[in-house]
Amino acid sequence: MQTKAYAAHASSSPLAPFSLDRREPGADDVAIDILYCGVCHSDLHAARGEWPGMRFPMVPGHEIVGRVTAVGDEVTAFKPGDIVGVGCMVDSCGECPSCEEGDEQYCEGEHGFIQTYNGAMKGGGENTFGGYSGSIVVKDSFVLKIRHKEADLAAVAPLLCAGITTYSPLRHWGIMPGEKVGIVGIGGLGHMGIKLAHAMGAHVVAFTTSPSKREAALALGADEVVVSRDPAEMAAHAGTFDFILNTVAASHNLDAFTALLKRDGTMTLVGVPSEPHPSPNVANLIFSRRAIAGSLIGGIRETQEMLDFCADHGIVADIEMISMQDIDAAFDRMLKSDVKYRFVIDMETLKQAA
Numbered sequence: 001m002q003t004k005a006y007a008a009h010a011s012s013s014p015l016a017p018f019s020l021d022r023r024e025p026g027a028d029d030v031a032i033d034i035l036y037c038g039v040c041h042s043d044l045h046a047a048r049g050e051w052p053g054m055r056f057p058m059v060p061g062h063e064i065v066g067r068v069t070a071v072g073d074e075v076t077a078f079k080p081g082d083i084v085g086v087g088c089m090v091d092s093c094g095e096c097p098s099c100e101e102g103d104e105q106y107c108e109g110e111h112g113f114i115q116t117y118n119g120a121m122k123g124g125g126e127n128t129f130g131g132y133s134g135s136i137v138v139k140d141s142f143v144l145k146i147r148h149k150e151a152d153l154a155a156v157a158p159l160l161c162a163g164i165t166t167y168s169p170l171r172h173w174g175i176m177p178g179e180k181v182g183i184v185g186i187g188g189l190g191h192m193g194i195k196l197a198h199a200m201g202a203h204v205v206a207f208t209t210s211p212s213k214r215e216a217a218l219a220l221g222a223d224e225v226v227v228s229r230d231p232a233e234m235a236a237h238a239g240t241f242d243f244i245l246n247t248v249a250a251s252h253n254l255d256a257f258t259a260l261l262k263r264d265g266t267m268t269l270v271g272v273p274s275e276p277h278p279s280p281n282v283a284n285l286i287f288s289r290r291a292i293a294g295s296l297i298g299g300i301r302e303t304q305e306m307l308d309f310c311a312d313h314g315i316v317a318d319i320e321m322i323s324m325q326d327i328d329a330a331f332d333r334m335l336k337s338d339v340k341y342r343f344v345i346d347m348e349t350l351k352q353a354a
């Protein structure tokens with residue numbers, strides 16, 4: 001099944017029209033017409049070759065919402081017409097301890113989990129192509145159910161990566177109502193972190209390098225906003241945070257944030273900058289038993305839990321809709337932190353692409 005797509009042909013070239021073949025749905029596959037795809041900073045890192053191991057041509061996109069067009073004989077959970085989601089994973093070994101515990105993103109199998117794009121298919125060197133395309137075929141156990149109303153579907157797409165990547169650490173570190181939680185970097189991930197932590201009842205403090213986002217962060221649900229480049233504003237919060245979720249996509253000084261944690265507090269990093277952060281000051285950690293941790297997206301069961309939590313709490317992303325043709329301009333604006341807060345591609349516009 002041929003489908004139109006947009007691909008990066010090399011790390012130095014802009015994305016351009018591309019055509020690719022999707023496999024015929026097998027017994028446990030779901031075929032999906034893609035309606036919307038969010039634009040994650042990871043798409044930019046990957047398409048511009050900022051990470052090692054990138055394969056070209058590359059069709060990015062792992063925040064996919066679409067409509068089921070066909071299902072294999074053994075699929076019982078989905079039927080044609082259903083609205084579904086696909087996130088960052090399309091397969092995993094299914095047998096290792098991580099997979100058995102529902103943490104497929106930490107799959108310990110030979111190939112690790114199979115990424116929605118730039119992920120070799122099981123057993124072969126063949127690549128996977130993501131959501132900047134007209135359709136996709138995905139194993140049923142990696143397809144998510146969406147309960148949000150039809151009018152919200154474009155704004156649901158970013159939940160498939162930005163939503164789960166912030167929800168999972170907030171749950172894993174057991175955020176309780178009233179706890180003081182910092183969210184660093186108010187972009188695609190960070191704005192979801194504010195909404196989710198607020199819905200979990202936390203006292204949320206947004207850290208931004210963009211003073212222009214102050215009012216907007218309050219509107220998203222932050223109780224306080226700190227401009228992280230202002231040392232006096234930072235010092236006022238020293239030693240007070242239970243948890244900090246750091247979503248910044250660039251190398252920066254972590255000590256400024258670890259100093260804000262309480263004794264036994266944790267700062268979890270989810271941003272994956274192309275250059276390493278400066279080495280953290282270990283005394284900052286040792287003298288208050290503070291921790292720096294990391295977290296990768298979330299498992300399929302937890303992604304479904306997050307989607308249901310968002311449907312129950314009326315949570316969607318704040319988005320700016322773009323045409324497929326505008327993707328490189330969107331990447332450039334994302335680099336300048338100039339998006340409130342997630343670009344979403346209307347895949348209808350792909351039909352007009354050459």
Ligand code: NAP
Pocket residue numbers: 039040041042043045161162165184185186187188189190207208209210213247248249250251252269270271272273295296297334335337341
């Ligand atoms: P994004 O929309 O570009 O947001 C990143 C935010 O970080 C910016 O809006 C900006 O917020 C802040 N920032 C940017 N440059 C900065 C700098 N030099 N110093 C301090 N703050 C800076 O990106 P995103 O899509 O949310 O992704 C964020 C990162 O998470 C990326 O590295 C992405 O690859 C990674 N990611 C990881 C996972 C995972 O599973 N761990 C999943 C998805 C994405 P302010 O304007 O508020 O300062």
Ligand code: ZN
Pocket residue numbers: 040041042043062088161162
């Ligand atoms: Zn992502």
